[in-house]
Amino acid sequence: MSSKSKALPKGISAAEFDKVVRELRAIVGDEHVLVDEEKLSAYRKIMMPVPDAQHELSASVTPDGVEQIQRVMKVANKYRVPLYPISTGKNIGYGSAAPVQRGQIVLDLRRMNRIIEVDPELCTALVEPGVTYQQLYDYLQEHKLPLWFSCPAPSAIAGPVGNMVDRGVGYTPYGEHFMFSCGMEVVLANGDVLRTGMGAMENSNTWQVFKWGYGPTLDGMFTQSNYGVVTKMGMWLMPAPPDFRPFCIQYPDEADITKIVEALRPLRIAMVIPNAVVIAHTLWEAPCTPVKRADYFTGPGAIPDEAVKKIQADHDIGAWNVYAGLYGTKETNDANWKIIEAVAAATGGKIVTQEQSKGSQALEYRFDLMKGKPNLGEFGLYNWRGGGGSIWFAPVSQAKGAETLKQMQMAKTILGKYGFDYVGEFIVGWRDMHHVIDLLYDRSDETQMKNAYACYDELLHTFAKEGYGMYRANTAFAEKVAATYGPVKRDVEKRLKKALDPNNIIAPGRCGISL
Amino acid sequence: MDRRGFLKGVAGGGALGAMPLAALAQLDEAGGGGVRAVMLVAQAELPQALAIASGLSTELGVRPVAAGVRELGSFAGVTALLERAGRGRVVGVMDDASALIFQQIAAARGAGLVMDTYRRVEATSLVAFAINT
Numbered sequence: 223m224s225s226k227s228k229a230l231p232k233g234i235s236a237a238e239f240d241k242v243v244r245e246l247r248a249i250v251g252d253e254h255v256l257v258d259e260e261k262l263s264a265y266r267k268i269m270m271p272v273p274d275a276q277h278e279l280s281a282s283v284t285p286d287g288v289e290q291i292q293r294v295m296k297v298a299n300k301y302r303v304p305l306y307p308i309s310t311g312k313n314i315g316y317g318s319a320a321p322v323q324r325g326q327i328v329l330d331l332r333r334m335n336r337i338i339e340v341d342p343e344l345c346t347a348l349v350e351p352g353v354t355y356q357q358l359y360d361y362l363q364e365h366k367l368p369l370w371f372s373c374p375a376p377s378a379i380a381g382p383v384g385n386m387v388d389r390g391v392g393y394t395p396y397g398e399h400f401m402f403s404c405g406m407e408v409v410l411a412n413g414d415v416l417r418t419g420m421g422a423m424e425n426s427n428t429w430q431v432f433k434w435g436y437g438p439t440l441d442g443m444f445t446q447s448n449y450g451v452v453t454k455m456g457m458w459l460m461p462a463p464p465d466f467r468p469f470c471i472q473y474p475d476e477a478d479i480t481k482i483v484e485a486l487r488p489l490r491i492a493m494v495i496p497n498a499v500v501i502a503h504t505l506w507e508a509p510c511t512p513v514k515r516a517d518y519f520t521g522p523g524a525i526p527d528e529a530v531k532k533i534q535a536d537h538d539i540g541a542w543n544v545y546a547g548l549y550g551t552k553e554t555n556d557a558n559w560k561i562i563e564a565v566a567a568a569t570g571g572k573i574v575t576q577e578q579s580k581g582s583q584a585l586e587y588r589f590d591l592m593k594g595k596p597n598l599g600e601f602g603l604y605n606w607r608g609g610g611g612s613i614w615f616a617p618v619s620q621a622k623g624a625e626t627l628k629q630m631q632m633a634k635t636i637l638g639k640y641g642f643d644y645v646g647e648f649i650v651g652w653r654d655m656h657h658v659i660d661l662l663y664d665r666s667d668e669t670q671m672k673n674a675y676a677c678y679d680e681l682l683h684t685f686a687k688e689g690y691g692m693y694r695a696n697t698a699f700a701e702k703v704a705a706t707y708g709p710v711k712r713d714v715e716k717r718l719k720k721a722l723d724p725n726n727i728i729a730p731g732r733c734g735i736s737l
Numbered sequence: 738m739d740r741r742g743f744l745k746g747v748a749g750g751g752a753l754g755a756m757p758l759a760a761l762a763q764l765d766e767a768g769g770g771g772v773r774a775v776m777l778v779a780q781a782e783l784p785q786a787l788a789i790a791s792g793l794s795t796e797l798g799v800r801p802v803a804a805g806v807r808e809l810g811s812f813a814g815v816t817a818l819l820e821r822a823g824r825g826r827v828v829g830v831m832d833d834a835s836a837l838i839f840q841q842i843a844a845a846r847g848a849g850l851v852m853d854t855y856r857r858v859e860a861t862s863l864v865a866f867a868i869n870t
Contacts (some may be wrong), residue, residue: 260851260869264844267853312841319844332845354845356812378812379841516860598810601834608833608862609855664862666855 228259229278231303231325239280242301242327246283249293254284254333265311265319265328269612269665270698271674277320277697279306282328288453292413294329298727299411305329306729307451309351309384312376315614315660316388317697322731331383334453339430342367345459346404346430351383351452355596358382362459369459370594372396372498377596383455388694389445391649391656393591395549396460397498398651400445405429407454408444411723416440416450430456446694447715448729448736449722460594465555468547468589469562470579471571472540476503479542479630480623481569483648483655486544487621489565490650494558497592499650500545503630504530506647506660507539510584510602515643524638539584544571547592606645609664611674613698615681617690619648619655629657629690636684637661640677641670656693682706697732704734773869774825777801778818778839780809785858786830789865793828809835815842819870826851828867836864843868 230239247255256262257280265279283305285291298305306326311319321328335352340361349358355377362369372392374385385392386399396402406418416422418441421429433441444450473482482501489495505525509515513536518529534541548555548562566573579585587599604612615633619625626648634644637659646659659681663674678699682692686706695703704712715735719726723737730736779790781803790801802821808814809831815838819827827848829839833855840850853866 258849260849263850264840264848267840267844267850310845312845314837314841379838379845514860520860596812598812598838601810601838604833604837605862608857610833610837610853610864664855 229275229280229325231280231327232323234301234303234325238301239303242297242303243281245297245300246281246294246327249297250283250285250290254286256282256284265330268318268320269315269610270317270696271611271613271663271665271671271678272698276324277317277322278324279321279328280325282330284330284333286333288407288409288415291329291409291451291453292415295409295411295413295727298327299725302725302727303327304727304730305451306732307331307351309387310354310379310381311384312380313384313388314376315612315696316694320697322697322700322729326729329451331451331453337361338454340365340367340369340459341430342369344431345369345461346456347371347459348405348430348454348456349382350454351381353383354379354381359594359596368462370394370396370462371457371459372399372402373591373594373596374399375591375600376598377591378598382457383452386455386457387445387452390694391498391651392594393498393500393545393588393649394460394547394594395493395496395498396458397649399457400442402458403441403455404431404433404458405454405456406441406444406452408450408452410450411725411728415453418444421456430458443718446733448732449718451728462593463549463551465552466547466549466593467555467559468545468576468592470574470585470588471544471546471562471566472538472574473542473544473569473571474534474540476541476630477627478570479648480627482542482544482571483621483623483626483650485565485569486546486650487653489561490621491652494561495546496549497547500588500647501626501650502543502545502588502647503644504534504539504541504543505606505643505645506603507543507584508533508537509604509606509645510587510599511537511539512583512602512605513537513539515606523641525643540572543584545588545592547589603645603660603662606643607662607664609666609670611661611663611665611670613661613674613678613696614694615659615661615678616692616694617657617685618693619657619690621650621653621655626655626657628688629685632684632688633657633659633681636681637677639680640673642674642677695733700731701734774823775799776818776822776825776827778804778809778827778829778831780831780835781805783830783832783861783863785861786832786863789830789863804831806832806835810838812842815839819843819846819848822870824870826867826869828865830863830865833862833864836866840866840868843870846870 306321331351334350372394419435851867
C-alpha cells in the first residue's frame with residue numbers, strides 16, 4: 223500500500239504515514255480511513271481567506287465508538303501523529319471540517335450518531351457527537367415528545383455536541399448551549415475515559431441532572447480546547463410551552479441600537495423575555511429575505527448607506543430587527559405582551575407578529591429557530607456577495623447601548639475601508655451580547671481574499687485594543703485570537719496540555735493551544 | 738495530465754461553459770471503473786443556471802432536474818434529490834447558498850466533492866459543482 227496523501231503530518235515520512243494508515247484501518251476497517259484526494263475533498267472545503275493548502279488534511283478516520291477511539295489514540299501516540307476531532311464538521315465560517323494545521327488526520331465522529339437516551343420526565347438527552355439537530359428533532363417528533371431544544375442557525379446539518387464544544391449559541395431560552403449541557407464523556411489522549419460531573423461515579427443516575435459533581439468542575443476544559451475527545455454529552459431539553467409568541471420589532475435607524483439595548487436588557491435580565499434575543503442589521507436580513515445586492519449596488523467597495531436605506535424601504539426591513547419570543551401560558555404571555563407593546567411604542571419600534579409574518583422567509587426561519595425547529599434559512603447570507611468567502615468575526619460586548627453602537631461603528635468603518643459590508647447581528651445573552659459579523663467576500667477574487675484577511679486582522683487587533691475579545695474564532699486566526707487573551711492564560715493552557723496530552727496528538731493549534 | 742490537473746484546468750476555464758462541465762460529468766473514476774450515472778440539477782429560479790443545464794443535458798443525454806430554491810434550501814429537499822441520484826455523479830448549477838447546502842448534506846452522507854467553481858454570469862453569482870455520491 224502506498225499513501226496517496228500529499229499533506230503529511232509534520233515530521234512524518236510517507237513510509238511512516240503508510241504504517242499509520244494501515245494500523246488505523248485495522249482498527250476501524252479499510253473503508254473508514256480515507257486518504258484519496260477526492261474522498262477527502264469534502265473535509266477540505268473552507269470559506270476562510272487563506273489558501274486551502276494551509277488547512278489540508280492528510281487523512282480521515284471515522285471510528286464508531288469509544289473503544290475504537292481509544293485504539294486510535296494509541297496509534298497516534300505511537301507515531302506522534304495529530305488528530306483533529308470533528309463531530310458533524312459544520313462549523314461553517316469558523317473553519318468547517320478542515321483541520322487547524324496542515325497534515326492533521328481528521329477524526330470524524332459522524333458514525334457515532336446514537337441518541338442514547340431521552341428522559342421525557344426530567345427533560346434531558348444523552349447524545350453522541352454525530353447526532354444532528356435534525357435527527358434529534360425527528361426523534362422527538364416520532365416519539366411525540368413535547369420537548370424543544372435550542373439550536374444554531376445551520377441546525378439541520380449541525381449537531382449539539384460540536385456546537386456546545388465550540389460554545390455556540392441558539393435562540394430559545396436554552397440558547398447558551400454550554401450552560402444547558404449536563405455531563406460529558408471524554409476520551410483523553412492516553413485512552414482514559416473521563417465522565418464529568420456525576421458521571422464519574424459508578425451507577426450514578428444523576429449524570430444528566432446535576433452538573434457539578436464533587437471537586438473542580440472539569441466540563442469547561444473540554445470546550446474550545448484540545449484536551450480530549452468528547453464522545454457523549456448530556457443536554458437539557460425544554461418542555462414545549464403551552465403558548466409561544468414570537469415577534470419581531472423593527473427600528474428605522476442604525477443609531478436606534480442604543481435605545482433598543484437599553485430597553486431590552488432589563489426585560490432579558492428579569493426573564494420577561496427568556497430567550498436569546500437577536501438584533502439583526504438590515505444587511506443580515508436582506509439576503510435571507512431574499513434581496514439581491516446587485517439590484518442595489520454593483521460598484522466597488524462597501525454598499526453605501528443610501529442603498530441600505532432603499533433596501534429597508536423596498537422590502538419593509540428595519541435598520542435593526544429585534545427577534546424575541548414569549549414562552550409561557552396564554553395568561554402569562556398576555557400579561558408580558560402588554561410590556562412588549564409598551565416598550566416598542568416607547569422606543570419607536572414596529573411590532574411584527576407571527577400572523578403578520580406569513581410569507582416572509584426571513585421572519586419564518588427566525589421564528590422557527592426560536593422554537594428549536596431546525597432549518598437552513600440563514601444560508602441565504604452566502605448569496606449576498608457570492609464567491610464562497612465567509613468568516614465570522616464575533617466579539618463580545620456588554621449589553622449596554624453605548625457599547626453596542628461603538629462596536630457597530632468600529633466594525634463598519636474597518637469593513638468599509640476594505641470594501642466589505644457590515645452584515646451583523648447582536649445576540650443578547652443575559653448581560654452580554656455576542657456581536658456576530660459575517661465578513662462576506664468573493665473567495666475566487668484574489669484581491670478580496672487578501673483584503674478579507676487584512677480586514678479580519680485589523681478588526682481583531684482594533685477590538686482587542688479596546689478590550690473586546692472574541693467569543694469564538696475561525697481556525698485560521700486561532701493563534702492570533704488566543705494571543706489577545708494574554709500570556710498567563712496561555713501558559714496555563716499549555717501546562718494543562720502537557721499534562722493531559724504530552725505527545726500533542728489532539729488537535730495541536732486548536733484555539734491556539736499546542737506544545 | 739493527471740486528474741487533479743485536469744480539474745484545475747476546468748475550474749480555471751473562464752466563463753461557465755457547457756463543454757468543460759460535460760467533460761467533467763463524464764470523467765471516469767480515477768484509476769478505472771465505468772462512467773458514472775449523472776444527475777444534473779439546476780436551480781429553477783435562475784435562468785442562467787437553467788440555460789447551462791439545458792446545454793449540458795443535450796450533451797449528456799440526461800434530462801436536467803429543475804429544483805426550486807425551497808427544495809434546495811431544505812434538508813428534506815436535498816436529501817430527496819440525493820436519494821434519487823443514487824450512487825453516481827451529481828452535477829449542480831445553482832446559487833452559492835444552495836450549492837453550499839447541497840454539498841454539505843452530500844458530504845455528511847459520504848459523498849466526495851470532485852470540484853466546484855464560482856462564476857458570475859452578468860450580476861448573478863453561480864456555483865457549478867460535481868460530486869460523487
